[in-house]
Amino acid sequence: MLVGPTASGKTDLSLRIAGDEFEIVSADSVLVYRYLDIGSGKPTVDERASIAHHLIDIVDPDHHFTAGDFCRAAREAAEGIAGRGKIPLFVGGTGLYIDALFRGLSEIPRVDPLVKTGLEGELEVRGLQALYEELRESDPVFSSRVHMNDRQRILRGLEVFRGTGEPLSAFFGKARGIDSDATLYLGLAPEREALNRRIDARVDSMMERGFLDEVQSLRERGYGPGLKSMKSIGYAELHAHLDGREGLAESVAGIKLETRRFAKRQVTWFRRNPKVQWFTHINLANINNLIHNWLETHT
DSSP states (O other), X not given: OEEOOOSSOOHHHXXXXXXXXXXXXXXXXXXXXXXXXXXXTOOOHHHHHHSOEESSSOBOTTSOOOHHHHHXXXXXXXXXXXXXXXXXXXXXXXXXXXXXXXXXXXXXXXOOHHHHHHHHHHHHHHOXXXXXXXXXXXXXXXXXXXXXXXXXXXXXXXXXXXXXSSOGGGGBTSSOOSOOTTOEEEEEOOOHHHHHHHHHHHHHHHHHTTHHHHHHHHHHTTOOTTSSGGGSTTHHHHHHHHTTSSOHHHHHHHHHHHHHHHHHHHHHHHTTOTTEEEESSOOHHHHHHHHHHHHHHHO
């Protein structure tokens, strides 16, 4: 199996490095949602027609999609790809998904919904920083991978700990992942200033292509800012604008800032995996040579 690009790569680059031997499996936590097209950077219809893609547009925006859901769907996709005599190319930057699938994730017991409701109430009273400090005490392993402003994962870590009595990190590694000596990991981490320029240009392009209209359309469908999917970078900031809490320019600047922060967290997360072979700039010749040599050895 081939895993990559990670830190900054999107499917457009994957299309340039993947040949007929591969089918792409998205490991992106936003691409799973239908209707979240522009803000997620979803590959176009033409791109998806040129090479098979999996785990895109598989649930509605009000579905609470988890790492466990991803593992089940990704395993099924990988088995189907292998059955067709091809190789799955896992693409995306959701580190939790990649680690859960390749390193293993035990089934997390169902947690009483009241635990989550209680935490959301505490968030309003105590603030995110206080909850983050509690997560650091209760689950130092998981919290070391979570940014202090990552509301979703802070609440999830505390939800599991309070609901099961076990830290979320305790469920990693208990079940066998799909990693093997035949797995090739590729990571892309462009020079910081170049990456920031690409991020800014990408956000400007999304706005020109109607990102704000997309969020407004989602609201009209009943997919409001309280949903997990709507807390994704870009969607959250534009909901704040539509709710009158921010000007449009402020929201767009916020999207750029949060995307840059996310890219930095991605690199930090994936650098913990010693198997990742990093490319600091996009050298397609070197990447393709590496893949060609890997194919000769493992196929």
